[in-house]
Amino acid sequence: MVAKTVYLNGEYLPLDEAKVSVLDRGFLFGDGIYEVIPAYCGHLFRFHDHIVRLQNSLDSIRIQNPHSPEQWLAILSPLLDTSKDQYIYLQITRGVAPTRDHAFPKLVTPTIFAMCSDIAPFSGRTEGIKAVTLDDSRWDLCNVKATTLLANILLRQRAEEQGCAEAILVKNGLVTEGAASNLFAVLDGVLVTPPKGSAILPGITRDVILELAAQHDVPFREGNISLAELKTASEIWVTSSTREIVPVVILDNQPVSDGRPGPVWQSINRIFQEYKKLS
Numbered sequence: 001m002v003a004k005t006v007y008l009n010g011e012y013l014p015l016d017e018a019k020v021s022v023l024d025r026g027f028l029f030g031d032g033i034y035e036v037i038p039a040y041c042g043h044l045f046r047f048h049d050h051i052v053r054l055q056n057s058l059d060s061i062r063i064q065n066p067h068s069p070e071q072w073l074a075i076l077s078p079l080l081d082t083s084k085d086q087y088i089y090l091q092i093t094r095g096v097a098p099t100r101d102h103a104f105p106k107l108v109t110p111t112i113f114a115m116c117s118d119i120a121p122f123s124g125r126t127e128g129i130k131a132v133t134l135d136d137s138r139w140d141l142c143n144v145k146a147t148t149l150l151a152n153i154l155l156r157q158r159a160e161e162q163g164c165a166e167a168i169l170v171k172n173g174l175v176t177e178g179a180a181s182n183l184f185a186v187l188d189g190v191l192v193t194p195p196k197g198s199a200i201l202p203g204i205t206r207d208v209i210l211e212l213a214a215q216h217d218v219p220f221r222e223g224n225i226s227l228a229e230l231k232t233a234s235e236i237w238v239t240s241s242t243r244e245i246v247p248v249v250i251l252d253n254q255p256v257s258d259g260r261p262g263p264v265w266q267s268i269n270r271i272f273q274e275y276k277k278l279s
């Protein structure tokens with residue numbers, strides 16, 4: 001559920017009073033970027049990492065960052081309820097232009113919107129989910145957290161229509177990531193995730209998992225995974241800020257190992273839950 005108060009362009013407003021012009025380029029073109037930052041009991045998780053990714057997304061689409069990290073923290077903190085697990089959705093578009101023209105308008109002020117929602121309980125987080133592999137039909141800037149999500153939406157919808165909670169995307173025979181998540185596989189006892197680059201979003205949860213694997217002597221590497229290799233994995237997970245580390249127990253209608261969350265997931269998920277509480 002979205003909290004009753006949201007932030008829009010310098011003001012805290014009731015949700016139903018927050019209005020954006022139909023000439024906003026976010027509305028007309030999807031000309032904007034966003035961040036999703038989880039907050040546990042009012043504490044923004046890996047805030048600095050999210051702000052670095054926000055900066056990278058803004059740089060990629062050539063919007064100047066309107067605020068310093070300290071200012072972002074001051075803007076976002078009042079939206080949080082310290083008694084709950086929530087997430088902030090923060091969106092910055094290029095702003096409102098006088099006419100609809102693809103080229104950037106000369107003088108424009110970015111539109112800044114933020115809202116806070118409760119993290120909904122998700123049973124798949126512990127039980128595991130069904131997933132389906134689909135051709136990655138997205139563009140070459142998947143590292144940018146762009147609001148332009150039409151391909152991701154269509155892929156996720158196709159997965160849902162097949163009774164699956166996520167689509168695992170495949171480009172040129174290699175697995176990239178989920179439609180709204182990063183991907184990990186356990187191959188011959190080693191935790192493997194595709195490397196960063198323009199084919200995937202550099203997930204903050206992904207980075208945390210790699211750090212925790214290194215600290216706890218879990219063998220891991222960043223490397224390409226072919227679809228054929230994925231089919232031999234003893235474990236497959238998809239990861240994101242709001243769903244955390246989700247085991248895939250059925251892939252393309254076939255069980256992954258015995259069709260239950262595996263031992264590496266059990267171990268990393270326990271470590272991750274501890275880490276979350278402490279940070």
Ligand SMILES: Cc1ncc(COP(=O)(O)O)c(C=O)c1O
Nearest residue numbers: 180181182201203204205240241
């Ligand atoms: C395409 C895609 N990849 C990866 C992720 C995971 O990123 P994070 O762990 O920062 O939430 C997301 C999150 O929504 C996503 O949409």
